[in-house]
Amino acid sequence: MSEKKVVLIEENEEQTITTIKLNRLEKRNALNWEVINALEDAIEKAERSKTRVIIITGAANYFSAGIDLNTLAGQDSSGEERGADLNTPPHFRYHLNTRFQPLVVKLGKIEKPFIARIEGFCLGMGFELALACDFRFCTENASFSMPEVKVGIIPDVSGTTRLTRLCGISHAKDIALTGRTFDGIEAFRMGVVNGVAKDRESLDTLVKKYADELIGSAPLAVGMGKRLIDSIYGKHLEFGLEMEGLVNSQLLTSKDFMTGVMARIQKKKPEWKGN
Numbered sequence: 001m002s003e004k005k006v007v008l009i010e011e012n013e014e015q016t017i018t019t020i021k022l023n024r025l026e027k028r029n030a031l032n033w034e035v036i037n038a039l040e041d042a043i044e045k046a047e048r049s050k051t052r053v054i055i056i057t058g059a060a061n062y063f064s065a066g067i068d069l070n071t072l073a074g075q076d077s078s079g080e081e082r083g084a085d086l087n088t089p090p091h092f093r094y095h096l097n098t099r100f101q102p103l104v105v106k107l108g109k110i111e112k113p114f115i116a117r118i119e120g121f122c123l124g125m126g127f128e129l130a131l132a133c134d135f136r137f138c139t140e141n142a143s144f145s146m147p148e149v150k151v152g153i154i155p156d157v158s159g160t161t162r163l164t165r166l167c168g169i170s171h172a173k174d175i176a177l178t179g180r181t182f183d184g185i186e187a188f189r190m191g192v193v194n195g196v197a198k199d200r201e202s203l204d205t206l207v208k209k210y211a212d213e214l215i216g217s218a219p220l221a222v223g224m225g226k227r228l229i230d231s232i233y234g235k236h237l238e239f240g241l242e243m244e245g246l247v248n249s250q251l252l253t254s255k256d257f258m259t260g261v262m263a264r265i266q267k268k269k270p271e272w273k274g275n
Contacts, residue, residue: 007038008059011051016215018051019117021059022126028065029058031125034078040103047110052219053211054110056133057117061200063142066124067100100125100157104132108230111223113214117207118142118184118193119200128155131162134226135210136193139203142184144192149179165233167191218256219274 008021020042022029029035046054058064070076072086086092107114116130118138123145130136138144146155146163154160155176163172171190175182188196195210197203214222224247232240251257255275263270 005038006035007042009042009045011049015050016052017055017211018046018049018053019055019057020046021057022064023059025060027068028062028121029060029126030065030068031129032068032071032076032078036099036103040106043106043110047112051112052215053113053115055115055117055207055211056129058120060120062120063116063118063122063130064124064126065121066126066147096156104128104158107132107134108227111227112219113222113226115207115211117203119203123147124155125157128157128159128162131166131192132158137195137197137203137207137210138184138187138193139197139199140184142187143181144175144183144187145179145181146176147179149177163192216269218251218254218260218270218272220254220256221251224251 004023006022006024008023010019010021011017012019020039022031022035022039024030024032024035031039043054068076071078086095113135114133116133116136118130118136119142120139121143122130122138123143124147127144127146146159148155148159155163160172160176163175167190171192174180175190175192182190184193184196187193195206197206228243228247232243256270256272259270259272262268
C-alpha cells in the first residue's frame with residue numbers, strides 16, 4: 001500500500017461541508033482496493049461528523065477514470081487484503097455484492113445529501129459513484145462514459161438502474177449500450193447532471209451555492225425527505241402518500257419544526273439543531 005493518501009478529507013471552517021477528494025492522480029483516480037477502502041472510511045467518518053453536506057470530487061482536474069482494470073482482473077493487492085480473484089463467476093458475484101455495490105448503496109442510506117462535483121474524466125464505476133450521489137454538477141468539458149460494453153461487460157454497480165431512473169430508458173440505453181463519450185452539456189440535456197458550469201471556478205461557485213441551500217434547510221427534513229424520495233420511486237401513489245404522512249408525523253414533533261415555524265414568523269434565519 002502506498003504512503004500517499006489516495007483519498008483526502010477537507011472540511012470548511014464552519015464544519016458544515018465535508019469534501020472527499022479522490023487522490024490517486026497517477027491513475028486518474030481509478031478505483032482500486034486501496035481507494036475503495038479509503039473512500040468507505042471517509043464516507044463513514046463524514047456520516048458520524050456534524051457536517052451537513054458531503055461533496056465527492058477529484059483532487060485534480062478529473063473525477064475518476066473508473067475501476068482499475070488490474071482490480072477487475074484480480075491482479076490488485078493495493079488494499080490490506082489479497083487481490084480478489086474476480087475471474088471466477090462466484091468470486092466475482094461475491095465481491096460485487098459485498099464490496100462494490102454496497103459502496104454506492106451506502107450513499108443512499110446516509111441521511112446527509114451527497115453532491116458529486118465533476119470535471120474531467122467521469123467514467124465507468126467513477127460515473128456510477130457520481131450517479132449514487134443525490135446531486136451532480138459538472139463543467140461543460142467534463143467527459144462522461146460507461147465503456148464497459150467496449151470490454152464485453154455491462155455497468156454493474158447500479159449504473160444501468162440509476163441511469164434509467166434519472167434519464168429514462170432511451171438515454172440509459174444510449175449511454176450504457178454504446179459506451180460512447182459525451183460532455184457536460186449533453187449530460188445536462190439528458191438529465192444526468194443537475195447543473196453545468198463553464199469552468200472550474202464557476203463550478204465551485206455553483207456547488208457552493210447549492211450546498212448552502214441544503215444547509216439552510218432543516219437537516220431532519222432533508223435526510224428523511226431524501227430517504228423517502230428514494231424509497232417511493234416507482235411505487236403506487238397511495239404508498240407514497242402513506243409514507244409522506246408517516247414521515248411528517250415524526251417531523252412535526254421535532255424541535256427543528258418549531259424552530260423553523262418561529263423563524264419564519266419572526267423573519268429570522270433558523271438555527272437548526274437536527275432534533
